[in-house]
Amino acid sequence: MSKKPFAVLLLSCLAVLSFNVSAAETSQPAASVTEQVQQVSGLINLNTADAATLEAELVGIGQVKAQAIVDHRNSNGPFASVDELLEVKGIGPATLEKNRAKLSVN
Template structure:
């Protein structure tokens, strides 16, 4: 009788161990987190010698319609810009405004 009781108790135990061992192989825990790398996305630059007043007004901080028109008018009167710093010659554009937008501008 003891053998029957032991076999009824041990058989399910061994069977469950066998099934769990073969059902799914153990896999190491995988960290699916993607590391975040801070990269500077280069801002699209605006060419002072080819941009129209509307694109200057839209792309630059602190430049409204009047200042954008003044930039285009200065370019028409004095020829193409040779440097971004030449914007300081235009009335209403100071060093702070130029520094705020310097990385958005180029002269080609």
């Protein structure tokens, strides 16, 4: 029996395995459109950000307050100004001022 076909088969398998490992290492989940816009502008849009983004990016905003912001937006429509964040239960002037520079409504 010739060793050449076995060597070719083994080499082919190793090449495919190498390609799959390389592709797995370089692939990263695509950022959402909201995250991409935020990265470009550096601002978090109160009218488009999800609760996870609000929680991760804002000072003093945990899961409950982040969800309250989203719920307020869903119930009352989009924020017309950053100052309207004060209408959300649990958000006070100190929290707003800590985050004002990071926020937008556009």
